Amino acid sequence: xxxxxxxxxxGWLVVAASAFYITLVSGAINYGFGTIFEPLRDExxxxxxxxxxxxxxxxxxxxxxxxxxxxxxxxFGPDRTVALGVVIASGAVLGMSLIQxxxxxxxxxxxxxxxxxxxxxxxxxxxxxxxxxxxxxxxLALMTMGGGLASVMVVPIAIxxxxxxxxxxxxxxxxxLLVTGIVPMTTTRFRPDDHPQPMDGIRVVGExxxxxxxxxxxxxxxxxxxxxxxxxxxxxxxxxxxxxxxTITVLQIPYLQSVGISTSVAATTVTVYGVSSLIGRLGFGFxxxxxxxxxxxxxxxxxxxxxxxxxxxVRTPLQAVAVLxxxxxxxxxxxxxxxxxxxxxYGTTYFGTINGWATLVRTLGSGVGPFIVGYTxxxxxxxxxxxxxxxxxxxxxFVGVLLERPPEALRAKWRARAERERARNSDTDPLRGE
Numbered sequence: 001x002x003x004x005x006x007x008x009x010x011g012w013l014v015v016a017a018s019a020f021y022i023t024l025v026s027g028a029i030n031y032g033f034g035t036i037f038e039p040l041r042d043e044x045x046x047x048x049x050x051x052x053x054x055x056x057x058x059x060x061x062x063x064x065x066x067x068x069x070x071x072x073x074x075x076f077g078p079d080r081t082v083a084l085g086v087v088i089a090s091g092a093v094l095g096m097s098l099i100q101x102x103x104x105x106x107x108x109x110x111x112x113x114x115x116x117x118x119x120x121x122x123x124x125x126x127x128x129x130x131x132x133x134x135x136x137x138x139x140l141a142l143m144t145m146g147g148g149l150a151s152v153m154v155v156p157i158a159i160x161x162x163x164x165x166x167x168x169x170x171x172x173x174x175x176x177l178l179v180t181g182i183v184p185m186t187t188t189r190f191r192p193d194d195h196p197q198p199m200d201g202i203r204v205v206g207e208x209x210x211x212x213x214x215x216x217x218x219x220x221x222x223x224x225x226x227x228x229x230x231x232x233x234x235x236x237x238x239x240x241x242x243x244x245x246x247t248i249t250v251l252q253i254p255y256l257q258s259v260g261i262s263t264s265v266a267a268t269t270v271t272v273y274g275v276s277s278l279i280g281r282l283g284f285g286f287x288x289x290x291x292x293x294x295x296x297x298x299x300x301x302x303x304x305x306x307x308x309x310x311x312x313x314v315r316t317p318l319q320a321v322a323v324l325x326x327x328x329x330x331x332x333x334x335x336x337x338x339x340x341x342x343x344x345x346y347g348t349t350y351f352g353t354i355n356g357w358a359t360l361v362r363t364l365g366s367g368v369g370p371f372i373v374g375y376t377x378x379x380x381x382x383x384x385x386x387x388x389x390x391x392x393x394x395x396x397x398f399v400g401v402l403l404e405r406p407p408e409a410l411r412a413k414w415r416a417r418a419e420r421e422r423a424r425n426s427d428t429d430p431l432r433g434e
Contacts (some may be wrong), residue, residue, distance in 0.1 A: 002187075009201030010191075015143045017187035018124030021082075023146035025089065025116055028173040031270060034253050035158040036166040038263075043166075046102060048254065052374035054102075054109045055250045061113035063363025069117045069125070070356025074349075078127045078188045085118025086103030086181030090174045097170035119184065121335075122359060126352040129219060129343040130191040135200045136343060137293065140336035141285020145278055149273055152400065154270045156414030158263070172381065194428050218418035219349025220410050226357055230345055231405040235358045238338055239365035240397020241301055244308050244330050244390040247373045248273070255311070255383045257319055265317050273324045277332025284333030293403055297337045301398040305328030312384035345406045347414060366388035388427030 002010055009222060015056075041051055073081045092111035099105045134138040158327035160169045225231055252273065257268035263313070280300060288296045295395045307327035339355070346354050 008084030009131075009197055010195070011128070011197075011201060014124075014127050014131055014188055015139055015426050017184045018121075019143045019146035021119065021181065022121055022124065022144065023145070023153075023246045024177060025119065026146065026150035026381070027376045028093070028177060029089075029112060029116060029151055030174065030249060031154045031274060033400070034250065034270065035154060035161050035267065036169070036383075037226070037250070038257075039161060040105070040398075041164040044102065047378055049374040049378045050102060051402060052370040054106050055246075055370050057106055057367070058109040058113040061110045062117045063367065064124060064359040065114045065117045066359035066363070067353060067356035068115045070122065070213040070352035070354070070359075072118075073123050073352035078123045080183055081123050082119050082181070082188055084183045085123070086178060086185065087115075089115025089119055090178035092117070093170055093177060094174035094265050097174070105122065105287060111414065117359075119181070122352070122355055124184070124188060125192055125339045126186050126348075126355065129339070129348045129351055131199075131424040133199050134202065135289060137285045137288035137336050137340035140339050141281045143256075144281050144285075144332075146334045147338060149278070150274060151277065151359055151391060154267050154274075155264075158267045191217070192201060216415075216418045216422045217348055218415045219351065220354075220407070220414045221349030222353040222357065223409060224410060225346040225350070225354050225407070228407045228410065230404055231354070231358070234338075234341065234345075235361035235398050237297075237301070237397045237404065238334075238358065240395070241304060241334055241365065242362045242402060243365035243369035243393035243397070244304050244377045245334075247369040247386070247390045248308070248327060248331070249371060250368050250370040251383070251386075255387075258383060259315050261317055261320065269317065269320050272321050273328045273331075276328030280329030280332030280334075281336055283329070285336040285340075288337045292343045293337050293344065294401060295335060298401045300330045300333035300337065301394060301401055302397040303327070305391050305394040305398060308387050308394060308434050311387040341404075345411065347411070347418075349418075365397075369393065394418040 002013060005013060021163040037051060040046065041048075069081065069085075072084075072354060089112060092108055092115050095111065096105065096108035101110055121144065125140060128139050128143050157173075160172065164172070223328070252270060253263070253266045256269060257263060261269075281305075284296045284300055303326050306402060307323050307330060310323045314323055338358075342355050342358060343351055369390060373383075373390060376389065377383055
């Protein structure tokens with residue numbers, strides 16, 4: 001891609017490659033797996049909670065793997081990490097098409113989570129953050145658009161499931177994920193320190209006519225960042241948010257079916273949810289570059305809490321769309337803003353590791369959310385109490401986000417150290433920085 005587009009800032013190529021594969025992974029797995037929920041229950045006779053537990057295990061295993069994947073990514077680079085993830089994810093989806101009992105289903109889901117952790121958003125985000133400084137949040141917003149666009153794949157996947165069965169659909173998805181994985185493998189990388197293009201693709205010229213030096217890459221070591229009050233509050237806030245968003249992703253279609261909405265219309269509302277999230281991704285992503293990112297994340301969280309509290313009132317497709325137009329932008333905005341906050345607060349040198357630990361805490365919420373709500377449904381026979389519980393969890397996340405404060409002293413310390421290191425390198429190597 002660098003050869004085909006030599007005049008385009010390479011950071012945007014990394015954004016495009018990551019967005020492309022996130023679209024496929026999210027469409028096939030995050031959204032598409034919702035279409036096999038009922039077929040699995042029909043074939044094997046599993047309960048809602050037992051089936052939803054597999055989705056919870058996928059979320060939780062993804063979180064457990066995230067710190068390891070982040071450390072591998074920081075050390076060996078995103079290109080190798082993505083290659084590993086492509087092989088594992090596509091192989092796991094293929095293996096899922098062969099399951100005969102619920103334990104095999106759980107194991108396949110665990111492998112899927114490991115693969116998607118190594119190829120999905122966290123790895124691409126780690127790469128993108130190194131290419132942008134002033135435009136970081138908007139670059140992340142554009143990259144994560146793939147997650148919203150992926151929702152349009154739900155309808156064709158549902159049609160595919162009806163045409164060839166859920167097993168055949170999974171085999172086709174596995175082949176597509178494997179073949180198309182070459183795009184992110186050959187394009188996604190960290191920004192080299194001596195890259196000839198300026199940071200953000202913008203050459204900054206001072207009043208005296210001199211070109212400002214490129215922004216130095218810096219970072220707070222993970223062992224220090226993880227002990228800050230900022231990290232604890234932000235991670236707990238994200239756990240509350242994910243409790244609600246994961247529950248929506250897994251149980252949206254079954255809930256709408258339970259109130260008499262047809263399967264095809266219910267699948268279409270998933271597209272509404274995903275596409276409307278693009279509004280939040282772009283809008284809040286651009287705003288977070290101009291205004292306080294913490295306030296932007298708090299606004300997104302409030303929208304999610306309100307939307308979840310309104311879900312029990314939904315009885316018609318129009319009502320569902322109205323509520324999803326609150327939930328979608330709120331959910332979408334959290335993705336680029338939370339990532340930009342981590343990069344801004346702790347730097348990009350150890351971003352993969354720090355974001356991995358944040359993901360582990362965050363997936364505690366997404367892991368237990370669908371199961372707890374599913375258990376509530378099995379016990380009561382209704383979704384309403386579960387949605388209100390999810391809303392309360394997101395409200396607690398809202399409090400955590402508001403209590404977060406950046407570690408200013410640590411940021412200044414490690415940024416200054418990186419600046420001194422660059423100055424020493426420039427003094428010893430006259431060609432460096434030309």
